[in-house]
Each structure stands twice: as C-alpha cells, then as structure tokens.
Amino acid sequence: MFEILKRQEMANGTVVMNEINAPLIAKKAQPGQFVILKANETGERIPLTMADSNPQKGTITIIYQIVGKSTSIFKSLQVGETFQDIIGPLGQATHLENVGTVVCVGGGTGVAVVHPITRALKEKGNNVKAIIGARTKDLIILEDKMKAASHELFVCTDDGSYGHHGFVTDILKDILQKEDVKLVVGIGPVPMMNFLCKVTEEFKVKTLVSLNAIMVDGTGMCGCCRVSVGGKTKFACVDGPEFDGHEVDFKELSQRLQAYTKEEAVALDKYNCTCKAS
Amino acid sequence: MTEKTRKKEKIPRQAMPEQEPDVRKHNFDEVPLGYSKDLAMLEAGRCLNCKKPVCVEGCPVSVDIPGFIKLIKEDKLTESIRLVWEKNSLPAVCGRVCPQEAQCEGLCILGKKGDPVAIGNLERFVADHERNHGAGELPPKAASTGKKVAIVGSGPSGLTVAGDLIAKGHEVTIFEAFHKPGGVLVYGIPEFRLPKEIVYSEVNFLERLGANLQCNMVIGRTVSMEELFEEGFDAIYVGVGAGLPSFLNIPGENLIGIYSANEYLTRANLMKAYLFPEYDTPIAKGKNVAVFGAGNVAMDAARTAMRLGADTVRVIYRRSRDEMPARAAELHHAEEEGIEFYLLTAPTRFIGDEDGRITGMECLKMELGEPDASGRRRPVPIENSKFQLECDLAVIAVGAGANPLLTQSTKDIETNKWGYIIAEPETGKTTYKGVWAGGDIVSGQATVILAMGAGRMSSISMHNYLTWGW
Ligand SMILES: Cc1cc2nc3c(=O)[nH]c(=O)nc-3n(C[C@H](O)[C@H](O)[C@H](O)COP(=O)(O)OP(=O)(O)OC[C@H]3O[C@@H](n4cnc5c(N)ncnc54)[C@H](O)[C@@H]3O)c2cc1C
Ligand SMILES: Cc1cc2nc3c(=O)[nH]c(=O)nc-3n(C[C@H](O)[C@H](O)[C@H](O)COP(=O)(O)OP(=O)(O)OC[C@H]3O[C@@H](n4cnc5c(N)ncnc54)[C@H](O)[C@@H]3O)c2cc1C
Ligand code: SF4
Ligand code: SF4
Ligand code: FES
Numbered sequence: 001m002f003e004i005l006k007r008q009e010m011a012n013g014t015v016v017m018n019e020i021n022a023p024l025i026a027k028k029a030q031p032g033q034f035v036i037l038k039a040n041e042t043g044e045r046i047p048l049t050m051a052d053s054n055p056q057k058g059t060i061t062i063i064y065q066i067v068g069k070s071t072s073i074f075k076s077l078q079v080g081e082t083f084q085d086i087i088g089p090l091g092q093a094t095h096l097e098n099v100g101t102v103v104c105v106g107g108g109t110g111v112a113v114v115h116p117i118t119r120a121l122k123e124k125g126n127n128v129k130a131i132i133g134a135r136t137k138d139l140i141i142l143e144d145k146m147k148a149a150s151h152e153l154f155v156c157t158d159d160g161s162y163g164h165h166g167f168v169t170d171i172l173k174d175i176l177q178k179e180d181v182k183l184v185v186g187i188g189p190v191p192m193m194n195f196l197c198k199v200t201e202e203f204k205v206k207t208l209v210s211l212n213a214i215m216v217d218g219t220g221m222c223g224c225c226r227v228s229v230g231g232k233t234k235f236a237c238v239d240g241p242e243f244d245g246h247e248v249d250f251k252e253l254s255q256r257l258q259a260y261t262k263e264e265a266v267a268l269d270k271y272n273c274t275c276k277a278s
Numbered sequence: 279m280t281e282k283t284r285k286k287e288k289i290p291r292q293a294m295p296e297q298e299p300d301v302r303k304h305n306f307d308e309v310p311l312g313y314s315k316d317l318a319m320l321e322a323g324r325c326l327n328c329k330k331p332v333c334v335e336g337c338p339v340s341v342d343i344p345g346f347i348k349l350i351k352e353d354k355l356t357e358s359i360r361l362v363w364e365k366n367s368l369p370a371v372c373g374r375v376c377p378q379e380a381q382c383e384g385l386c387i388l389g390k391k392g393d394p395v396a397i398g399n400l401e402r403f404v405a406d407h408e409r410n411h412g413a414g415e416l417p418p419k420a421a422s423t424g425k426k427v428a429i430v431g432s433g434p435s436g437l438t439v440a441g442d443l444i445a446k447g448h449e450v451t452i453f454e455a456f457h458k459p460g461g462v463l464v465y466g467i468p469e470f471r472l473p474k475e476i477v478y479s480e481v482n483f484l485e486r487l488g489a490n491l492q493c494n495m496v497i498g499r500t501v502s503m504e505e506l507f508e509e510g511f512d513a514i515y516v517g518v519g520a521g522l523p524s525f526l527n528i529p530g531e532n533l534i535g536i537y538s539a540n541e542y543l544t545r546a547n548l549m550k551a552y553l554f555p556e557y558d559t560p561i562a563k564g565k566n567v568a569v570f571g572a573g574n575v576a577m578d579a580a581r582t583a584m585r586l587g588a589d590t591v592r593v594i595y596r597r598s599r600d601e602m603p604a605r606a607a608e609l610h611h612a613e614e615e616g617i618e619f620y621l622l623t624a625p626t627r628f629i630g631d632e633d634g635r636i637t638g639m640e641c642l643k644m645e646l647g648e649p650d651a652s653g654r655r656r657p658v659p660i661e662n663s664k665f666q667l668e669c670d671l672a673v674i675a676v677g678a679g680a681n682p683l684l685t686q687s688t689k690d691i692e693t694n695k696w697g698y699i700i701a702e703p704e705t706g707k708t709t710y711k712g713v714w715a716g717g718d719i720v721s722g723q724a725t726v727i728l729a730m731g732a733g734r735m736s737s738i739s740m741h742n743y744l745t746w747g748w
Contacts, residue, residue, distance in 0.1 A: 024500050038457055044549070044558035045457075070558055085457040087494045216549070216559075219455055219496055220681055221521040222541035226532055233525070233532065238683065252532055255634030259534045263560035270555050 001082040002037075005059060011139045015065050015109055016075050017051070022086050023058030025050075030093030031116040032210070032242055035060065036218045038085040039073045046070045047215045047237070049113040050089065060088075063112035063141070069267040090218045091241050094208070096120050099182040101127040103175055104150065105168050105196060107188025108134055111142050113210055114187040119149035121185075127151055131171050133188075137162035168192065169199050176203040183208070186245065190257065194250035207245035211236045211253060214260070228252050291393035292321040299614040303584050306469045306552055309611060310374075310399075318403040322350040325395045328387055333397060336385035338731040341365045343382060343397055350400060359408040362401060363417070367441040368434060368730060370409060370476045371463060373402025375574075376727050377605045409479055416487060420447035425744040428453060428511040430497045430684065433461020434726045435517035435717030437484065438733030439740070444487050446741050451511075452484075453495040458548060461519055462718075463726070465548040466540070468578050470585070471608075474547070498687035503713065513712050513740050516691075516699065517733060520718035522679035526570060530628030531674075535562055535636035539575045539675035546582050564671025567591045568639065570625065571675035572602035577609065579673040580617045591617045592667070596624040596644050596657040622646070622657060626664070628672065638668045678723045691715075698722060706736030711748055714740055 006019035025035060034049045052061035066075050077083070094117050102121050106114035111132045122128045130150035134140045135158045147153045154171045155163030164171060168188075175181060176199070184207040186196040193209045200207040213225040213236040220238035227236050228249035234240065294310045294317075296302075302309050313321065325347040333343045342361055349358035362369045378384070378398040386394035425448045429436045432454040444450045458464055460477040485491055495501060497518075506514055523538030525531055542561070545551040551561035567583040569576050572595040580591045593612070595602060598621050602609060613619075622644040629638045643663035646655035680697035690710035692700045699708055699715040706714040716732030718724060 024495075028500065042550070042557045069555075073558075085494050087455070087457070087496060087500075089499060090496070216541055216544055217456070219499075219521070219683055221523070222544055223523040223525065223538040224541045228532060252634065256532065256534055258633070259562070260560040263554065267555040267558060267560070 001084065002086045003082050004077055004079050007077075007079050010063070010141045011134075013066075014139065015063060015112075015141055017061060017063045018074070018077070019059050019061045020083065020086065021058060022060050022088075025086065025088045026053045026058050026060050027055045029053035029055075029060060029089045031096065031120045032094030033089040033091045034218070034241065035062070035086050035088030036090065036215065037062070037074070037083050037087075039070065039077065040084050043073065043084065044070045045085075045087075045216060045218070046074070047090070047212075047218060049210070049241075050116070051112040052116060060086075063109065065109040068264045069271045072268065072271055087218065090237060092239070094120065094185075094242055096124050098125040101129070101179055101181050102183040102185065103129045103131065103172060103181055105131045105172060105184065105186040105188070106133070106146070107168055107186075107192040108139070109141070110188030110192070110210075111140075111146065114185060115142055115145055115149060117185055117187075118146065122149055122151070129175055130154070131156065131168045131175075133157065133168040133192075135159065167195075169196055172196065173199055176200070176205060181205050185209075190250055190254045193245060193248075194254075197245035197248070197250075201246050208242050209245035209248060210241045211243060211248065212241070212257070213237075213253060214257060227256075289320060289324050291324065291396055292317045292399075294396070294399050299611075299616070302470065303581075303615040306585055308473050309470050312406055313399055313403045315407075318350055318400060319353070321396050321400060322347045324388065325351075326387065332385040332387060333382045333395070336381040336383070337365075338381065338725075338727045339365045339734060341369075341382070341401070346404065347395070347397075347400055350404060355404055355407050356412065359404045359412070362404060366401075366727075366730065367438055368480055368726070369401045370405035371434065371472060371480070372727055372730075373398045373400075373405060374472050375467060375605075375725075377725060379606045381727070409476070417445065419445055419487065422449070423447040423744060425449065425512045426451070426510055427740065427744070428506045428514045429517065430503075430514060431455075431461060431517040431519060431717075431719075432459035432481070432491070433517055433519050433717060433729060434463060435519075435729035435733040436461070436515060437480065438730040439515045439517065439714075439716075439737045440484050440489050441487070442734060442737035443740060444484065444489050448741075448744060449490075450484075450488070451490040451492060453497050453501075454491070454493045455496040455518075456548065457493050459491055459493060461517075465544045466575065466578070468543065468547055468582055470581065471578065496683070498684040503684075503688045503691075503710070507712065512744060513714070515706075515733070515736055515740065516684065516708070516713060516715040516719060517717040517729070518681065518684055518719045519729075520678040520723040521681040522697075523674070524677045524679055525674055526625060526676065528625060528627050530630055530636070530639075533628050533630040533636040534634050535564065535670055536628060536672045536674065537562075539571070539579050539673055540678070542579055542673045543575070543582065546586075552582075552586060561586065562671050563587050564669070565589045566669045567671045567673070568625075568667065568669040569593050569673045569675055571595065571677070572597070572604060573675065573677075574604050574608055576673075576675035577604045577612045577617075579675050581612055581615060583671065583673065584615055584617065588671070592620050592669075593617055594620045594623050594625065594641070596622065597654065598622055598646060601654050620667075624657065624659065629666070636670060636672055638666055639672065640664060640666050678718075680719060680722075696722070701736075704735070705739035706732060707739060712743075
C-alpha cells in the first residue's frame with residue numbers, strides 16, 4: 001500500500017498532484033522514468049511519469065490530468081488514502097549531458113513530465129530555455145517551477161489569455177532561428193510533439209519526445225506499448241519512453257491511443273453515474 | 279497378457295464430467311468439473327499397481343503414481359496427497375495442465391491396448407479433496423538455519439524452490455514484478471482451465487509456512503540483484519519465465535486489434551477484463567477472430583475470444599494437425615466449442631482501415647516439405663495460393679522469448695545467444711556466484727512441471743550451498 005502524503009489540485013481541478021510514500025522507488029528514480037499505478041483491486045494499471053522524487057523523504061510525485069475513469073478514481077483519493085499498487089521505476093532514464101544550449105518544451109500536462117528533465121539539464125550546466133503552453137491561462141501548470149529550472153522561460157496560450165498568443169512552436173522557431181540549439185526536448189499531446197518535430201527537423205536539431213503509448217505491464221512482457229521508431233517496432237515501456245522524435249511514426253501512435261475510445265467512454269459514464277448517485 | 283490385466287481393462291477410463299460446450303463457451307467457469315469420490319475410486323481401480331511402473335518414468339518429477347493411486351483405492355486420501363507432495367508441490371495445478379498424454383499417461387501400460395489410467399485427473403482429485411476437505415495441517419519444517427534466500431519470480435518454478443527451501447529451515451522471500459503472484463498460472467492460463475483460487479491457495483500455503491511474498495518488485499529496476507546480496511540474502515533463485523512476446527514480423531502488425539497472446543491473456547486473466555466495466559481494464563471483443571499458433575497459448579486465446587462473444591474464431595497454423603503442440607485435451611475442448619482450424623496456412627500481411635484498425639489479412643496456403651532442424655516437416659508456401667480472410671481481432675501466439683530486463687541489469691549473469699540464462703544442467707547454478715536459475719528463463723517456454731522440476735533440482739543445490747558452500 002502506498003500512502004498519499006500531499007495532494008494538490010491544479011488547472012481548475014483538471015490536473016492533480018500527489019506526493020506518495022514509495023521509498024524503494026524514490027531511491028532509484030531518475031528523470032524521464034515512470035511508474036505504473038493501480039488504485040484498488042478492480043483497477044487498471046496506469047503509467048504516469050514521476051514529476052519529482054525525494055530519496056531522503058522516500059517520496060515520489062505524480063501530476064496527472066483527469067481524462068477517464070482511472071484518473072477520476074485517482075482524483076478521488078485523499079491524503080492518508082492509498083494506491084494499492086505502484087511499480088517502478090520503469091523505462092529508460094533521460095540521457096543527460098552538457099551539450100550547450102537546449103530548449104525544453106512542455107504542453108498541457110506534459111509540463112509535469114518535462115520539468116524534472118529541464119531541471120537536470122540545467123544542473124548539468126546547459127544553457128536551458130523553456131517553453132510551456134496550454135489552451136488557456138487557467139490550464140498553465142508549474143510556471144514557477146519551470147522558471148526556476150531554466151535560465152529563460154516563455155509561456156504561451158492558444159487563446160492569448162496569458163503570455164504569448166499562439167503555439168509553443170512559434171517561440172521555438174524564433175529561438176532556433178537566433179541561437180545554436182543542440183537539443184530540444186518536447187513533451188505534450190501527440191499532435192504537439194508531432195508538429196514540434198516537424199519544426200526542429202527543418203533546423204536539423206536533435207529532438208527528444210516522450211511517448212505515452214497504452215501500457216499494461218510496463219516491463220516488456222506484453223507488447224501493448226509498441227511504437228514504430230525509425231521503421232522498427234519498439235516497446236515504449238522498456239526501449240523508451242523517450243525516443244528521437246524525428247524517427248517516430250506519430251500517426252500510428254495517435255491511432256493506437258484510440259484503441260479503446262468506445263470502452264473508455266462506457267467506463268467513465270458508468271463511473272460518473274454511480275458517483276453522482278451515491 | 280495376464281488375467282489381471284484383462285480384468286482391469288473391462289472398467290473403461292472414467293471421463294471427468296464437464297460443462298456442456300454450448301454452455302461453457304459463454305462463461306469463464308472451469309470446464310472439467312472434477313471427479314466425485316466414487317468416480318475417482320473406480321478410476322483408481324483400473325491401475326495395475328505395476329512392479330516396474332513405466333508411468334513414473336514419464337513424469338518429469340517422478341511422482342509415485344502407483345503409490346498415490348493405491349492410497350486413493352484404499353480411501354486414504356490424506357496419505358495419498360502427502361505422497362504426491364513429496365515430489366510435486368502443486369498437484370492441483372499439474373493435474374490440470376500437464377500434457378499427460380506426452381508424459382505419465384503416455385507411458386502407462388494400459389495405454390498400449392486401450393486407454394491409460396487417468397493419472398492427471400486422479401492427481402487433481404486428491405489435491406482438490408485436500409484443499410476443500412483437508413485439515414490444512416502444515417507439514418513439518420526443519421529448524422531455522424538463519425540463512426536468507428531471495429526468489430525472483432513467483433511462477434511454478436519459483437514457488438517450488440520457495441516451498442522446498444522453507445521446509446529445510448531457510449528464510450524465504452519471493453519477489454514478484456506483477457501485483458499478484460503465480461506467473462503464467464495467473465496471468466496466462468485462463469480461469470476456465472485453472473481457477474486462480476487454486477494458485478492463490480498454494481501461495482497462501484507457502485505464506486502460512488512462513489514465506490514472505492513481496493509483489494510490485496521488479497528486480498533489476500526496483501532493486502538490483504547486487505542490492506539483494508547487500509541486504510543480506512545468502513542465495514538467489516531466478517525464475518522469471520520467458521516473458522517476451524514474439525510477433526510475426528509481417529506488415530501491418532501494429533494495427534489496432536492485433537494483440538500478442540501475452541497482452542490478450544494478461545488483460546483477460548490477471549486484469550479480469552472479461553468483467554469490464556466492473557473491472558477497469560478493457561479488452562477488444564472481436565466478431566471474427568484469428569489466432570496464430572497451435573500450442574496451449576493459442577488454444578487459451580481462441581477459447582477466451584469465444585467466451586468474449588466472437589461469432590467465429592479461427593486458429594491459423596502453418597503446419598498440419600500432427601504438429602500441433604497443444605495438449606490433446608485443449609484441442610479437443612477447443613473443437614467442441616466451435617473453434618475452426620485453418621491448417622497449413624500462413625499469414626503474409628494484415629490489412630487495416632483508415633483509422634488503423636485491423637479488417638483482415640492475407641494468407642498463403644502451405645504444404646509440408648523436408649524435415650527441418652526440429653525434425654518436423656517444414657511448411658513451404660504453395661505458389662499462387664494467396665487468399666484473404668476477414669477479421670477484426672488477431673492474437674499472435676507463436677511463442678515467447680527471454681525478457682532481457684533482469685539479465686541486462688545483472689552483468690554477472692551470462693546468457694546464451696537467445697538471451698536465456700546459462701545454468702548448469704545438474705544444479706541450476708549460473709555464472710554469478712550465489713545465483714541459481716531455472717524454468718522458462720533457462721529452457722525457453724516449456725511446461726509447468728519442467729519449470730517445477732528445474733526448481734526442485736536447484737533447491738537441492740542451493741540447500742547444499744547454504745549448508746556447505748559453493
Ligand atoms: C510512460 C507514460 C507516462 C505518462 N505520464 C503521464 C503524466 O505524467 N501525467 C498524465 O496526466 N498522463 C500521463 N500519461 C498518460 C496517462 O497514462 C493516461 O492519461 C491515463 O492512462 C488515462 O487513463 P484513464 O482511465 O483516466 O482514461 P481513459 O478514459 O482510459 O483513457 C483516456 C486516454 O488515455 C490513454 N490511455 C488509456 N489507458 C492507458 C494506459 N493503460 N496506459 C497509457 N495510456 C492509456 C488513451 O489514449 C486513452 O484514449 C502517461 C502515459 C505513459 C505511457
Ligand atoms: C497461455 C499459456 C498457457 C500455458 N499452458 C500450459 C499448460 O497447459 N501446461 C503446461 O505444462 N504449461 C503451460 N504453459 C507453459 C507454462 O505456463 C510455463 O512453462 C511455466 O509457467 C514456466 O514457469 P516459470 O516459473 O519458469 O515462469 P513464469 O510462470 O513465467 O513466472 C515467472 C514470474 O516471474 C515474474 N518476473 C519476471 N521478471 C521479473 C523481475 N525482473 N522481477 C521479479 N519478478 C519477475 C513474472 O512476472 C512471473 O510472475 C502455458 C504458458 C502460457 C503462456
Ligand atoms: S506431475 Fe504431471 S506428469 Fe507427473 S504424474 Fe502428475 S500429471 Fe503426470
Ligand atoms: S503404468 Fe499405468 S497401470 Fe501401471 S502403475 Fe502406472 S498408472 Fe498404474
Ligand atoms: S507495456 Fe507491456 S510491453 Fe510495454
């Protein structure tokens with residue numbers, strides 16, 4: 001059993017942060033790695049990146065967007081309550097080194113995933129620029145933390161309600177034109193990562209993305225999370241989740257993420273009904 | 279033939295009562311219902327109690343077959359199960375899933391002229407009887423040795439080592455990557471063939487004996503092998519199974535609706551997706567299902583698809599009926615449930631729609647050519663035999679490989695070119711001092727009883743090591 005020690009709602013309650021007691025995982029966790037969580041006996045195994053970890057306190061932090069039944073159940077868990085199962089750390093850690101100027105881009109909840117990587121790249125001595133974006137002002141998360149983790153932070157909103165009016169890629173293009181950028185890390189919704197890779201490809205700048213394929217075990221046992229990278233099939237859970245964005249087949253990934261849309265709608269409906277009824 | 283043999287043959291082999299095919303293909307309850315005591319006595323009565331029991335030679339762990347059957351005849355069921363336990367710690371499982379026709383029953387003398395003694399059914403009977411009616415008395419345990427053993431993986435192989443070493447007085451901790459113990463017995467083999475209750479009751483038995491079970495522990499990730507030694511474990515057994523799915527490597531394989539058998543069965547069994555949405559994990563319900571392969575795994579996938587409401591389920595296999603590796607009982611049950619077999623057929627590519635969902639596949643007809651390295655006749659494509667089949671769900675059950683997660687993070691363990699751990703055949707010792715390995719991670723995907731046999735062998739060597747040194 002893994003106890004929730006801290007809980008905070010963000011972005012108007014569409015995103016939740018949990019700090020959880022998981023000493024063994026906290027001891028090993030590296031930026032870029034994820035855990036699989038299962039709330040209760042009937043629950044699904046859900047992968048979430050560790051937004052932070054503290055080996056001294058023995059805690060890990062997750063930040064997740066409420067999108068369906070499982071994340072709704074997670075949201076209902078309060079401080080003092082527990083996740084039945086947490087498995088990790090899983091996946092390859094981000095390869096961190098000093099390369100010069102890097103740009104870290106986070107879209108939506110992707111900001112939570114890119115934050116520990118941004119911080120670690122800064123600690124390695126890189127010149128770190130960060131760009132975060134969301135649909136509207138209220139959905140921007142972790143602005144302060146991203147500011148601290150980078151040398152320069154740009155904020156964008158699709159509707160212009162805060163910061164730059166437009167997409168993260170607008171700012172990225174600007175930076176790529178002006179500076180000699182060695183690496184871009186882009187994490188967010190699949191269409192954003194896809195578009196971002198098109199931009200960086202033009203400038204021939206190496207780009208890392210983190211792929212959120214549907215998973216079951218997270219240990220390379222089932223092949224559910226397969227993605228095409230450079231024309232080869234890879235398992236996102238053990239070969240990734242980070243890959244060279246210029247090699248990723250984003251169309252296949254976004255299609256595969258739709259595999260259970262019908263079932264997910266049924267599950268969420270049923271959950272919301274019974275929740276309201278009781 | 280002696281007078282005695284002739285008389286015994288008059289009693290026919292007692293069939294085990296089963297759920298009717300038309301009923302069971304819509305539920306996940308166990309198919310064979312088990313012998314009543316009367317049926318078991320009748321069947322036990324068929325055994326000749328041979329002086330040189332050839333059946334025992336067919337059993338990889340040498341269960342005293344005539345011995346335990348005789349005790350059934352004498353209505354000494356507790357003594358009977360104790361005798362089985364001496365060689366086999368999971369008889370309720372083995373009685374259900376051993377390929378008996380190729381092992382014990384395959385050699386039974388009665389099989390020469392008629393039907394062999396139903397050894398598997400009888401083994402299941404005594405084990406079930408003990409579980410349901412026994413006193414649950416714990417077997418004696420040796421005095422504590424103060425030695426600590428770590429077991430990585432809670433499949434049949436790891437569970438066997440755990441049981442053996444705890445009885446010898448060592449302190450045993452089992453580490454399992456999944457959130458539930460049991461290995462393939464729980465995530466792979468379906469409920470209708472092996473109720474999970476049985477596996478959990480076996481694990482519970484080990485816990486009552488004092489074994490410490492820790493789930494959600496991916497060794498090599500959560501904790502490394504080196505750290506286990508640092509924490510004070512004196513010896514480690516690695517029984518992590520062959521958990522790497524094989525694919526066909528043909529175009530279109532990443533379309534939605536194409537599953538590895540591991541994924542399909544894990545969703546259905548471990549995650550209980552057949553109870554969706556009561557359980558949260560979804561599973562695709564196909565109308566026209568294609569399953570590739572012809573082993574137990576393929577039969578399990580096909581029969582699961584049928585139970586999830588498919589109209590047609592086709593098992594597609596490139597060789598012929600004679601080469602199908604599944605247990606006879608599984609093939610028989612699958613056929614009764616209306617599974618169709620497309621033999622001598624090989625897929626060449628999958629076809630999908632604009633949303634990336636599978637709609638069908640293209641296949642080639644095959645014929646049998648010269649024998650290959652495995653001694654089986656090699657399937658060769660027939661020219662111009664291409665044809666298309668519709669399907670909206672495909673499950674690939676063509677074998678499994680070695681999952682590299684643990685071995686890649688443990689440099690002292692040597693593996694062969696396929697990634698399986700190299701272990702001494704007589705002891706199970708690996709190249710890493712203090713570490714043994716066995717089961718599917720050494721042999722490649724085999725059987726429950728062979729994985730247990732490997733565990734038994736290693737446990738003897740480990741006990742020697744803990745007593746005398748490497
Ligand atoms: C390595 C990895 C790291 C991730 N990190 C984060 C994170 O830090 N924060 C965050 O908000 N989200 C993260 N995700 C996505 C998160 O796992 C999904 O949002 C979550 O599983 C949705 O579950 P649900 O039942 O609430 O929604 P559902 O209604 O079941 O599904 C909504 C959508 O989520 C995706 N999804 C569903 N089931 C799974 C599954 N078992 N595994 C992966 N995706 C699934 C599908 O695309 C689906 O259409 C990550 C995913 C991966 C693979
Ligand atoms: C669907 C299916 C049907 C089958 N039917 C039959 C049958 O009818 N009869 C028969 O005899 N055989 C059958 N088999 C084969 C049989 O199940 C296997 O040979 C047997 O289970 C192997 O046992 P094992 O202990 O070596 O490994 P497994 O049963 O595979 O168990 C290994 C365990 O180790 C865990 N693990 C893996 N990596 C780690 C790690 N790094 N850290 C911690 N834990 C880890 C796994 O999660 C798993 O629980 C079937 C197999 C399948 C897949
Ligand atoms: S363990 Fe398997 S092979 Fe041995 S007697 Fe029992 S059923 Fe037969
Ligand atoms: S060979 Fe057959 S008849 Fe003889 S002891 Fe074994 S089971 Fe009984
Ligand atoms: S999630 Fe099963 S192999 Fe990646």
